[in-house]
Amino acid sequence: MKDLARLRTSIKEPVELILNQQIQMEMVSSSKYLAMAGWCDRNGFDYSAGFFYKQSEEERGHAMKIFHYLCDQGATALSPEVPSVPQEFDTLRSVFEGALEQEIAVTDSINRIIAVCRRESDFATEELMKWYVKEQMEEEYIARRCIDLFDQIPADQIFELDKQLSKVTYDGNVFE
Incomplete structure (x- = not known):
């Protein structure tokens, strides 16, 4: 019976496991961004709050994309436990530094998934993960750029930086 159940999916166990871990990571990211939005x-920092609320929803969407992929492939998608996350931050800059640290961790995790896919010859899942690679390039760029702006704006104008976040877009080439 167990062998028959495995015939429903072409996803091998190591890939299924690491994708479920990624679902959890994306949901933790969503929770962290929600906490950042609340702090803002x-x-x-109204505009930064809006930025992080949007980021929280986006991360949840990333988790759901993998969750649906696993279900569609006949694999088991697990609803993750999400541990509590910090709710307080020292400064707006520390909020963005935390965001960048989280995005770097997600990028590292995506890269590990691709390595497992290659080892297991799971080309379909690797193809899915290419979308995440591109997404992570954008996410890290925006977080780094926001931190860079802290060095360019005098401390008494930090609310101007907050206001500028309402205009953040990234088209793959330009950060406005």
């Missing part, structure tokens, strides 16, 4: 809201 409480501290008067």
Whole structure:
């Protein structure tokens, strides 16, 4: 019976396992961004709050994309446990530094998934993960650029940086 169940999916166990771990990581990212948004809201950084609320929803979408992929392939997608995340930050800059650290960790995880896919000859999942590679390039770029702006704006104008976040776009070439 167990062998018959495995025939429903072409996804090998190591790939299924690491994809479920990625679902959890994406949901943790969503939770962290929600906490960042809340901190920004409480501290008067309205545009940054909006930016992080949007990021939280985007990360949840990333998790759901993998969740649906596993289900569609006949594999088992697990609803992840999400541990509590920090709710307080020292400064707006520390919020963005935390965001960059999280994005770098997600990028490293995506790269590990691709390595497992290659080892297991799972070309379909590797193809799916190419979308995530491109997405991570964008996510890291935006976080790095925001941190760079802290060095260019005087401390008494930090609310101007917050306001500029309402205009953040990235088209693959230009950060505005």
